[in-house]
Amino acid sequence: MKAIELTEPSLDAFRPVVLPDPVPGPGEVLIRLRAATLNYLDIAIAIGNFPVPRFPLIPVADGAGEVAVVGTNVSAFKAGDRVIPHFMPRWQGGPISPANVAGMRGISLPGSLAEYVVMPETGIVALPSHLDFAQGAALPIAGTTAWNAVRSAELRPGSTVVILGTGGVSIFALQFAKASGATAIVTSSSDEKLERAKQLGADLLVNYRSTPEWDDQVLRLTDGRGADLVVDTVGEATFARSLKAAAFGGTVFTVGFLTGTAASIDLFSIIGKALKVVGNNTGSVADLTEAARAITAQRIAPVLGQTFDVAETSVAFSRFAAGGQHFGKIAIVQ
Ligand SMILES: NC(=O)c1ccc[n+]([C@@H]2O[C@H](COP(=O)([O-])OP(=O)(O)OC[C@H]3O[C@@H](n4cnc5c(N)ncnc54)[C@H](OP(=O)(O)O)[C@@H]3O)[C@@H](O)[C@H]2O)c1
Known part of the structure; x- marks a missing residue:
């Protein structure tokens, strides 16, 4: 699959790569990612203001896409479903704990600037039907x-x-x-x-x-x-x-x-x-589920100030990092 890697903490260190396609195991789904949105967290990682276990990494915590393949023992989702992978998929609900925050997408787990990602089915949420992929990708961190x-x-x-x-x-x-x-x-x-x-x-x-x-x-x-x-x-x-x-x-x-x-x-x-x-440290899968339900009920449309193609990743990051240049969210589509 095609992906973008961040090779070191620098806004000039994004490089396109080709990696093996991930394969879903039992209870997991393979998601074809279609969009990502930036949070300040992604910028902090890219400028060395947030500790990460290792480089290179696939950046950007938040994304959205559609289920491409389901592994065995998956019951809640099927191929073609539009979904949002949660930023901290191990935090199902309840209070925050060290175990809950141990896996973070775009930090210790693969992020959203890749064609595919494998997620546990318990770590994804249905994308509200009135939203497109880029709008849905705004939900995990900012919406929750x-x-x-x-x-x-x-x-x-x-x-x-x-x-x-x-x-x-x-x-x-x-x-x-x-x-x-x-x-x-x-x-x-x-x-x-x-x-x-x-x-x-x-x-x-x-x-x-x-x-x-x-x-x-x-x-x-x-x-x-x-x-x-x-x-x-x-x-x-x-x-x-x-x-x-x-x-x-x-x-x-x-x-x-x-x-x-x-x-x-x-x-x-x-x-x-x-x-x-x-x-507050973002929220759990249950919090994201509730936020998505409220967004559906109220027909809330996440506000995307600007949208970039994945080939313009460096430009999108620099735009966000400049501070005060955007309104609402910045999206990256692929
Ligand atoms: N702990 C958590 O759960 C959690 C979750 C999400 C985000 N965050 C954090 O929350 C912060 C905001 O995240 P974000 O993604 O919304 O960032 P963002 O999209 O970059 O928004 C930042 C906005 O803050 C405003 N701002 C900057 N300096 C300000 C000041 N001195 N007074 C008032 N407003 C100021 C600016 O608004 P104007 O351009 O209108 O002036 C700027 O556009 C970041 O530090 C992020 O890491 C934390």
């Missing part, structure tokens, strides 16, 4: 994470959620927040992106470049109350402000490390308002 974010705060009509930036996780969080009936406040560095977020249902908009004290602006926009949920996809640069923007008893859902992880905070902002600070 955003789903877990809105569930962490039990959003409902009347809730307020703050969403930082307009990247992959944030746009899914906006779509799920609106599906929950919540009021969504979106921040961005770009007025044009804020306008696009408004088209997707964002109620209140804050440009964090022209309003660096965006947390104060959130308090003004909520009559001093603050937000029930702040989805912090950024990390060090925003975490202290996220705590300030949250309402008493609110939730700060912390997933991002775009700007580093060494945040300096005043603990009293957590103690005094009795905040819930919820960490």
Whole structure:
């Protein structure tokens, strides 16, 4: 099969290769991959900011395709089914554990920039019928994470959620927040992106470049109350402000490390308002299944800012790595 390998941690180290076709064993399926989408995690690996067991590796955690061959003892899927392989297929459900996170696609397991991948049937989820392969490939990390974010705060009509930036996780969080009936406040560095977020249902908009004290602006926009949920996809640069923007008893859902992880905070902002600070590491197959069900029920269309051919992998990675150049997800099709 044709594949792309990343030979070392460098944005210039993608090389096309031909590898033996993988063969499914008992309980496994062979998937013909059709699309992948990028997450910041893929970039972090390609620039040496995330440890991996070894190079070369087949990069990109998230993908989608169709079942080509089923192994023996496979009951849930058949050839031709459109499917999404999960990022951490060993994590079936329940709480996170070291065993659950031991196998990660694009890191310790083969990623999505290959014609074929073998997966256990327990590690794949049906692709919602209203989505194409590239849209479906957006679900495993970004979709699942955003789903877990809105569930962490039990959003409902009347809730307020703050969403930082307009990247992959944030746009899914906006779509799920609106599906929950919540009021969504979106921040961005770009007025044009804020306008696009408004088209997707964002109620209140804050440009964090022209309003660096965006947390104060959130308090003004909520009559001093603050937000029930702040989805912090950024990390060090925003975490202290996220705590300030949250309402008493609110939730700060912390997933991002775009700007580093060494945040300096005043603990009293957590103690005094009795905040819930919820960490998250993507999610389980069960979480992805639930997210896909919600996406189907609400006819949510994942937002693809740009789509590249697999031959343009380096360009796609560089575009993402430049930061702030995209809206929603970047897809790679093959
Ligand atoms: N732990 C988990 O479960 C989990 C899962 C998925 C992702 N993540 C992490 O979450 C982060 C976001 O991932 P992603 O894939 O959504 O990335 P992404 O698509 O690159 O989105 C990043 C966006 O963040 C915004 N941003 C950057 N600096 C900002 C700042 N100082 N203040 C506010 N917004 C800022 C920008 O939005 P504008 O261009 O609109 O300004 C940018 O487009 C990454 O660190 C990723 O590793 C964690």
